[in-house]
Amino acid sequence: MEKDITNWQNLWKEEKSTPLDLGKLITHLNKIEKKGKLERTILLVAVPVTIIVLATLLPILSNIYYLISILIIGFGMIMILIQSYRSKYSLISYDAELNNHKYIKNLIHKLKQRMLTTSRYMWFYTFLLVLGINIGYIDVLQKFNVSITLRIIIHVVFTVLMICVMYYSIEKRKKENNNGILPLIDFLENLN
Amino acid sequence: MKNKEQKFKQVYKHSKDKVYRLCLGFMGNKTDADDLFQEVLIKVWNNLDTFRNESNIDTWIYRITTNTALLTLNRKTKLKKKEIEYQPNIPHYEIEILNSTDKEQKVKKLYKAISLLKEIDRIIIGLLLENCSYDDISNITGLKTSNVGVRINRIKKILSKKLK
Numbered sequence: 001m002e003k004d005i006t007n008w009q010n011l012w013k014e015e016k017s018t019p020l021d022l023g024k025l026i027t028h029l030n031k032i033e034k035k036g037k038l039e040r041t042i043l044l045v046a047v048p049v050t051i052i053v054l055a056t057l058l059p060i061l062s063n064i065y066y067l068i069s070i071l072i073i074g075f076g077m078i079m080i081l082i083q084s085y086r087s088k089y090s091l092i093s094y095d096a097e098l099n100n101h102k103y104i105k106n107l108i109h110k111l112k113q114r115m116l117t118t119s120r121y122m123w124f125y126t127f128l129l130v131l132g133i134n135i136g137y138i139d140v141l142q143k144f145n146v147s148i149t150l151r152i153i154i155h156v157v158f159t160v161l162m163i164c165v166m167y168y169s170i171e172k173r174k175k176e177n178n179n180g181i182l183p184l185i186d187f188l189e190n191l192n
Numbered sequence: 193m194k195n196k197e198q199k200f201k202q203v204y205k206h207s208k209d210k211v212y213r214l215c216l217g218f219m220g221n222k223t224d225a226d227d228l229f230q231e232v233l234i235k236v237w238n239n240l241d242t243f244r245n246e247s248n249i250d251t252w253i254y255r256i257t258t259n260t261a262l263l264t265l266n267r268k269t270k271l272k273k274k275e276i277e278y279q280p281n282i283p284h285y286e287i288e289i290l291n292s293t294d295k296e297q298k299v300k301k302l303y304k305a306i307s308l309l310k311e312i313d314r315i316i317i318g319l320l321l322e323n324c325s326y327d328d329i330s331n332i333t334g335l336k337t338s339n340v341g342v343r344i345n346r347i348k349k350i351l352s353k354k355l356k
Contacts, residue, residue: 004352005320012321014299017212017229022204026197029237095256096239100315101334103259191262191311 043085047078069136076128083117086110104188111181111188118173126166130159199240204233207253210322214254217318218261220307228264232257254324254332258315265311305354309347316340317347 051074098106134155141151211232216225235256243252292300306314312333319329326344330337 004348008302008351008355009321009323011295011299011302012213012217013209014295015209015213015216015303017208018226020208022201025233026200029200029234032234033237095235095259096242096252097255098259099255099332099334100258100262100312103255103334104262107263188262 043081047074047081050074050077063139065135065139069132072128072132072135076125076132079128080117080121080125083113083121086113104191108185108188111185115177115181118170118177122166122170122173126163126170129166130162133162134159196237196240199243200237203236203240203243203249203253206249210250211253211257213322214257214315214318215261216303217306217321218258218265218311218314220304228261231264232260235260248328250322250324251328251331254319254322254328258319258332261315262311301355302351305351308354309350313343313347316343317351320344 051070054070095103137155137158141154146154212225212229215228215232216222219225219228236253239256243249306317309317312335315333316329316335319332324332326337326340329335329340333340335343
């Protein structure tokens with residue numbers, strides 16, 4: 001058997017990599033790195049910038065309804081962004097630190113987090129979004145002097161519409177996950 | 193940045209053939225092995241800051257290679273399934289085996305046999321053929337050293353049968 005191994009080792013080492021243009025490769029890698037950094041920076045800067053712009057453009061500070069509305073929606077957006085960031089980017093840095101077993105376990109955990117973002121956190125976000133916009137509408141509808149019954153109807157119709165739109169988009173996302181992420185989780189679990 | 197480029201060049205020079213062989217053993221054909229090799233190089237670049245000179249470069253790069261291979265294989269398998277729906281896909285190596293010398297045929301047969309093993313077994317035998325110790329293999333795969341020994345014996349038997 002030992003003779004076999006030596007023989008296989010000799011055959012194994014016959015294969016060599018094809019020479020690469022290292023200069024070209026490094027330029028390409030630098031480009032990818034810069035692009036990745038830019039994407040992450042945009043993601044991190046987008047939320048505070050949006051909040052600052054809204055605070056500057058809208059008279060939210062003078063109106064308690066607008067202020068609460070923006071705070072609730074902003075909280076929901078930050079929650080989703082943190083969740084997406086945790087399941088996407090933190091995956092990158094563990095390739096060299098984890099052994100195969102831990103890497104697979106970590107990967108399965110991250111993929112499940114991504115599924116959870118759609119199934120749980122997106123619904124929580126929907127609730128915050130509907131609540132926030134409805135609170136904002138209280139003041140808007142007050143200005144139009146409409147009856148309380150009509151106001152309630154508008155709130156209900158708006159709420160139902162928002163839930164329908166979000167339901168459709170969450171279900172679409174869930175389907176994509178079921179086709180892409182579930183088989184990958186299944187594959188990885190069978191490796192362990 | 194220049195320091196990073198220098199470090200990358202050193203790692204590349206030291207490990208390119210070892211990494212490529214692991215990729216080829218894992219994927220079983222040169223096209224997929226080349227793709228995986230490039231993906232590993234990107235990850236090496238991304239992880240270069242985490243590499244400390246005092247740690248073992250082989251263990252470091254083997255972890256990147258094998259982790260990337262495990263993740264890539266699923267994607268490749270799915271793509272292959274789609275390709276098969278349109279046309280029969282003859283593995284690259286089978287065509288090449290027909291047009292090569294005796295030694296080349298033996299090399300290709302070995303790689304092909306390895307690529308037909310279970311995913312973790314491909315990694316274990318690849319690392320063993322790269323002269324890694326049982327402890328190193330245990331360190332890279334996360335399996336217990338005793339389990340590595342048991343698996344290696346089983347792999348040897350399977351390969352001996354296939355290559356006779």
